[in-house]
Amino acid sequence: MTNRRIVSRYDSRNLGSGKVMLKCGLQYEGTLHNADIDNLGILTLLLCMHF
DSSP: OOOOOEEEEEETTOHHHHHHHHHTTOEEEEEEEEEEEETTEEEEEEEEEEO
């Protein structure tokens, strides 16, 4: 048996992306604080998964 899951992350400032992921069946799993850096500063990413 193969375990498969879909993992997706989105910027906490982009709530629209989170809504799309939830509509696609992904579930909120957790928050990754200070996870990345972009041109606006340090990002907090929200993690969604589908099993």
